[in-house]
Amino acid sequence: MAKVELYTKATCGYCMMAKRMLSRKGIAFEEYPVARDATKFDEMVRRSGGGRTVPQIFINDTHIGGFDDMNALDRAGNLDPLLAA
Numbered sequence: 001m002a003k004v005e006l007y008t009k010a011t012c013g014y015c016m017m018a019k020r021m022l023s024r025k026g027i028a029f030e031e032y033p034v035a036r037d038a039t040k041f042d043e044m045v046r047r048s049g050g051g052r053t054v055p056q057i058f059i060n061d062t063h064i065g066g067f068d069d070m071n072a073l074d075r076a077g078n079l080d081p082l083l084a085a
Helices: 013-024 038-047 067-075 079-084
Strands: 004-008 030-033 056-059 062-065
Touching: 004 013, 004 038, 013 067, 030 038, 038 056, 056 067, 062 067, 067 079
Parallel strands: 004 030
Antiparallel strands: 004 056, 056 062
16 A cells, blocks of 8 residues: 655645545545644655645655645546555
């Protein structure tokens, strides 16, 4: 099973949708809230290559982007193989 990490904020609708999608697929994930944690926010920006919006999603340490990017991967049939790796 893939290692999935999400940088999130509690009030972010896209974060909630990303977590729902992963939960529906039965995928466990690590969530890093960044709203009140400057260290985690800086880590997110560094790991994502400058991404400052949430969610920022990583699968097996590879940055895949935000919810829209993950949703596009799913619609194209490319998300499940990444999650199974």
